[in-house]
Amino acid sequence: MTAKQLILFDLDGTLIDSAGDLHDAVNRMLAALDRAPLTLTQVIGMIGNGVPTLVKRALAASPGAPVEHETAMIHFNRAYDAEPTRLTTVFPGVATTLELLAATGRQLAVCTNKHESSARHILGKLGLAQYFRHLIAGDSLPFRKPDPRVITETLSRLKLTTGDAVMVGDSEVDAATAAAAGVDFILMTYGYHHGPVEAIAADHRLDRFADLAPLFV
Numbered sequence: 001m002t003a004k005q006l007i008l009f010d011l012d013g014t015l016i017d018s019a020g021d022l023h024d025a026v027n028r029m030l031a032a033l034d035r036a037p038l039t040l041t042q043v044i045g046m047i048g049n050g051v052p053t054l055v056k057r058a059l060a061a062s063p064g065a066p067v068e069h070e071t072a073m074i075h076f077n078r079a080y081d082a083e084p085t086r087l088t089t090v091f092p093g094v095a096t097t098l099e100l101l102a103a104t105g106r107q108l109a110v111c112t113n114k115h116e117s118s119a120r121h122i123l124g125k126l127g128l129a130q131y132f133r134h135l136i137a138g139d140s141l142p143f144r145k146p147d148p149r150v151i152t153e154t155l156s157r158l159k160l161t162t163g164d165a166v167m168v169g170d171s172e173v174d175a176a177t178a179a180a181a182g183v184d185f186i187l188m189t190y191g192y193h194h195g196p197v198e199a200i201a202a203d204h205r206l207d208r209f210a211d212l213a214p215l216f217v
Ligand SMILES: O=C(O)COP(=O)(O)O
Pocket: 010, 011, 012, 013, 046, 047, 048, 049, 050, 051, 054, 111, 112, 113, 114, 115
């Protein structure tokens, strides 16, 4: 990994443990729609494809009177945007490791399916914004992960090739995006995956964020 000039990081489940606030917002949305709450484990299994998909999955798992997806989204966004960092924490070792990686001169980017405004707000609030030169969010481009163009278009904008980049993520969605773009993939095993973690293909699998540093120095 020493030749990589660009490191693309997933956000939820990789840099930040955001499941508590996402769970809370899902349940506030469901309560507003007179539906039953979901467990944290259920919601964790729904994270990774962006908020519109999370909302769709939550509505399917907690049935009730028919509701427009857009209406449910308004309830979710109102709840989530009001307090996106109440329960959210940065995973151990993230800030020191990012500091170290940035000091090697590499370009660090966040590549998330979260909305750009939430991602920017959360990164600032949790003290991580200064490490990243680029943010590619779920609504930054007309497509989102697992569409490989989130990576390939970033590479061409930066005049880099696939061999220059690596994606670091926690889910099947990140693995599929990296594979389709033709870039290496490092899996953080502690994050939010949908099936067994062993089934996710990766060039490296790490149990702690701090284990990244030795791969790049
Ligand atoms: O918004 C989501 O569902 C997941 O966001 P992520 O891409 O940062 O994991």
